[in-house]
Amino acid sequence: MAMAARDAVNFTQGPAYQVETGRRDGNVSRKEDALRFLPPADGNVTVLTEYFAVQNLTYKDMVVLSAAHTIGVAHCPSFDNRLYNYTGAGDQDPSLDAAYAKNLTAKCPAGNVASVQPLDPVSPNTFDLGYYQSVYNHQALLASDAALLNDSLSGAYVELMTNASSQAIFFADFAVSMINMGRIGVRTGTDGEIRATCAIYVD
Ligand code: HEM
Numbered sequence: 001m002a003m004a005a006r007d008a009v010n011f012t013q014g015p016a017y018q019v020e021t022g023r024r025d026g027n028v029s030r031k032e033d034a035l036r037f038l039p040p041a042d043g044n045v046t047v048l049t050e051y052f053a054v055q056n057l058t059y060k061d062m063v064v065l066s067a068a069h070t071i072g073v074a075h076c077p078s079f080d081n082r083l084y085n086y087t088g089a090g091d092q093d094p095s096l097d098a099a100y101a102k103n104l105t106a107k108c109p110a111g112n113v114a115s116v117q118p119l120d121p122v123s124p125n126t127f128d129l130g131y132y133q134s135v136y137n138h139q140a141l142l143a144s145d146a147a148l149l150n151d152s153l154s155g156a157y158v159e160l161m162t163n164a165s166s167q168a169i170f171f172a173d174f175a176v177s178m179i180n181m182g183r184i185g186v187r188t189g190t191d192g193e194i195r196a197t198c199a200i201y202v203d
Contacts, residue, residue, distance in 0.1 A: 002182040003198075009174075012071050014127025017175035024187035024194050041078045042143040045151040055184045061177040063154045067161075067170065069145055070131035071124065073116035076108035079141050084110050095146055097138040104141075117141055129170060132161035 002019040010016050039051035045062075052062040082093035083105050092101060100121065108115055118124030119141050120131045131145075135158050140146040148154040161170050187193075 002178070005178065008071070009127050009178075012125060012127040014070075015171035015175055017178065020179060020182055022194055023182070024192045026185075026187060026192045039144065041074075042081065044144075044147045045154055048144055048147065055181075057177070057180055057184070059153070060157075060173070061180050063148060063157050064170075064173045064177040065181060066145060066148060067131045067174065069119035069142070070127050070129075072119050073124075074119055074141055076112045076115050076117070079104075079117075079143065080108050080110065080112075082143055082146075083108065093143065093146070095138055095149075100139040119145070129161050129164060129167055132158050132170075136162040 003021070006017060006019050037051070037055065039048050043051070048062050048066075049059050052058070052065075057065075082096060083101060084090065084092070086093045096104075104117060107117055120134050121139050121141070122130035122133045122137075124130075134140050135145050135148055138146070138149075140148075148158050164170065
């Protein structure tokens with residue numbers, strides 16, 4: 001997965017970075033485990049930071065890795081509460097840019113579960129600073145992305161990257177944090193195994 005992510009980042013014009021290989025892994029994979037540790041799409045900075053901390057990832061890792069949302073899409077149910085039921089009173093998230101919200105409402109009528117929208121409307125298919133520009137312009141798709149503007153430290157990083165004249169700092173930060181993420185839950189000693197074929201566990 002670390003290698004596939006590295007290549008996806010590079011194919012979309014992001015940084016080229018090396019990843020660590022040969023980690024000892026557990027030999028059971030359950031999809032419930034993955035869901036249990038995924039941060040919620042409506043999490044605020046405190047909640048997101050806690051989910052990252054459980055995996056030994058820092059606040060900065062959280063702010064930097066969130067920008068993986070510079071590529072890819074989300075399904076309407078991941079964000080449509082921001083359009084139709086933000087506080088439970090049938091209202092809209094007031095922090096959403098009005099024109100952007102109108103466009104999302106057209107693309108995701110209430111109850112639509114199948115459609116997708118780009119996470120980074122500025123440049124959906126390019127790994128660049130567009131994510132931070134989207135967040136800064138109140139055009140972040142997920143509430144968890146918009147939340148970065150609501151905390152002074154993460155907001156400062158968003159602003160710095162929005163106005164950056166080069167992508168170099170973001171690219172370097174992203175590579176460091178991806179390597180940190182690749183170290184989550186590495187087994188030691190005789191625990192688990194180093195997979196000979198990464199994608200397959202043969203009992
Ligand atoms: C900060 C906490 C995070 C939250 C709350 C979050 C949440 C989400 C959600 C809700 C989606 C859309 C799912 C759907 O509706 O189909 C998504 C997509 C995505 N996320 Fe995250 N995510 C987070 C962090 C990350 C990190 C750390 C990475 C990688 C380093 C990442 C990479 C992606 C990518 C590439 C997609 C698009 C997938 C596609 O196009 O099919 N996310 N994320």
